[in-house]
Amino acid sequence: MTVRQKIGVHTTVDGKSVPAGVVFASKGSLTFRYDSEYLENRAAYDIAPALPRMAGSVFHFNGLGPFSDSAPDRWGRRLLNRALKRTRVSEIEYLLGVDDLTRQGALRYVIDGVAQADGSNVPVLTDLPGLLDTADAVSEDRDVSDVALRRLYKATGSLGGARPKACVYDRGCLWMAKFPKPNGDDWDVIGWEGVTLDLARLAGIDVPCFRVLDVQNSGGAHRSVLLTQRFDRFPSSEGPQSMARIPYMSAMTALDLHDGDGGDWLDLAEYARSVGCDLEELWHRAVFGAVIGNCDDHLRNHGFLRDGNGWTLSPAFDINPEPYDPNMEDAHQMALFGDTDVTVDALMRTETLELFAVPRERAIRWCRKLRSILNGIGTLGGARRLDTRSLGIMRSRFEEAINELDAVTK
Numbered sequence: 001m002t003v004r005q006k007i008g009v010h011t012t013v014d015g016k017s018v019p020a021g022v023v024f025a026s027k028g029s030l031t032f033r034y035d036s037e038y039l040e041n042r043a044a045y046d047i048a049p050a051l052p053r054m055a056g057s058v059f060h061f062n063g064l065g066p067f068s069d070s071a072p073d074r075w076g077r078r079l080l081n082r083a084l085k086r087t088r089v090s091e092i093e094y095l096l097g098v099d100d101l102t103r104q105g106a107l108r109y110v111i112d113g114v115a116q117a118d119g120s121n122v123p124v125l126t127d128l129p130g131l132l133d134t135a136d137a138v139s140e141d142r143d144v145s146d147v148a149l150r151r152l153y154k155a156t157g158s159l160g161g162a163r164p165k166a167c168v169y170d171r172g173c174l175w176m177a178k179f180p181k182p183n184g185d186d187w188d189v190i191g192w193e194g195v196t197l198d199l200a201r202l203a204g205i206d207v208p209c210f211r212v213l214d215v216q217n218s219g220g221a222h223r224s225v226l227l228t229q230r231f232d233r234f235p236s237s238e239g240p241q242s243m244a245r246i247p248y249m250s251a252m253t254a255l256d257l258h259d260g261d262g263g264d265w266l267d268l269a270e271y272a273r274s275v276g277c278d279l280e281e282l283w284h285r286a287v288f289g290a291v292i293g294n295c296d297d298h299l300r301n302h303g304f305l306r307d308g309n310g311w312t313l314s315p316a317f318d319i320n321p322e323p324y325d326p327n328m329e330d331a332h333q334m335a336l337f338g339d340t341d342v343t344v345d346a347l348m349r350t351e352t353l354e355l356f357a358v359p360r361e362r363a364i365r366w367c368r369k370l371r372s373i374l375n376g377i378g379t380l381g382g383a384r385r386l387d388t389r390s391l392g393i394m395r396s397r398f399e400e401a402i403n404e405l406d407a408v409t410k
Contacts, residue, residue: 020047031060066256073300102167105247123169124170135179164179173235191381194210248303295330301318302334
């Protein structure tokens with residue numbers, strides 16, 4: 001006999017969490033239908049493009065479908081597997097195992113009136129050294145206590161990516177802490193991400209509030225930890241439990257795609273246009289990613305926030321440079337018209353500028369501004385205390401970036 005699990009799905013409407021519908025989970029598949037009161041609510045919205053509001057409609061998905069943003073990604077799954085002491089965990093277990101307080105976006109999952117994995121607390125800034133120690137132990141497959149492991153998993157929630165991370169509460173805000181790997185990094189990846197966010201902000205790109213902290217682990221080593229403010233929560237001095245949630249969906253969900261599916265700026269721009277987003281800002285992000293070699297620009301690394309009656313681009317995040325190799329093309333996760341070697345030259349072509357609705361003269365002015373900003377990379381790197389090796393590894397990347405920008409602005 002097949003057992004179906006009934007799960008209530010709540011989301012935020014007009015600042016309040018309300019029932020949106022019901023999921024029935026069974027043997028790796030989901031069935032969803034909207035709540036009748038939600039359908040009658042004039043302020044309600046489709047919680048994903050794959051879930052249009054229509055009376056009587058029932059939606060079926062293999063796996064988590066449009067609810068994938070609510071589940072953990074690679075790092076979070078690794079933690080839950082360790083916590084459960086199992087190598088096989090079902091998709092619905094991943095979904096319901098995420099702590100309610102740190103789950104990404106506004107969707108909440110309720111069984112018998114109780115939000116699943118409803119955490120009693122979120123770590124604070126002073127917990128970072130202990131969280132870093134636990135993350136190192138997991139990364140190196142060392143033994144770690146069940147208490148420490150579950151604490152780190154609860155703090156990780158549904159945050160995406162493979163790099164170790166956790167959520168902490170500080171100064172009335174929820175922050176995502178991204179940790180360095182204990183080994184395997186050839187340069188200061190965390191420090192460089194801080195520099196990259198500095199550059200993006202100077203170029204006028206919307207990025208979250210962030211800090212790069214020096215954290216000392218139990219072994220006495222000093223490590224860089226990146227804190228970025230969660231943009232899917234409103235700040236609250238009363239703690240994470242009282243924070244209002246902001247609906248969020250990744251570009252993967254917006255385009256009704258799945259992990260591993262290749263994305264294309266063409267599709268992302270067309271979706272952004274359809275919901276009234278700032279296309280020129282999106283083009284700025286594409287150019288910035290191309291010049292710094294941000295090749296890990298997959299669909300989970302772009303997103304949308306609910307703003308009033310529509311969707312807007314989320315702040316840019318997870319932007320990291322890669323060393324430049326003159327003998328290899330940059331293979332981006334996000335293609336442009338099917339080509340994964342996304343270059344500034346391609347982004348300045350007429351058909352691309354028309355796609356993003358960017359006048360050529362304005363595009364040239366912005367590229368000149370970006371070129372001027374990149375000239376200060378050494379100063380920014382020094383301010384972020386990047387070591388000589390880390391600066392040297394990326395030197396040719398930024399030299400090539402300036403050359404590419406010079407070529408398109410003559």
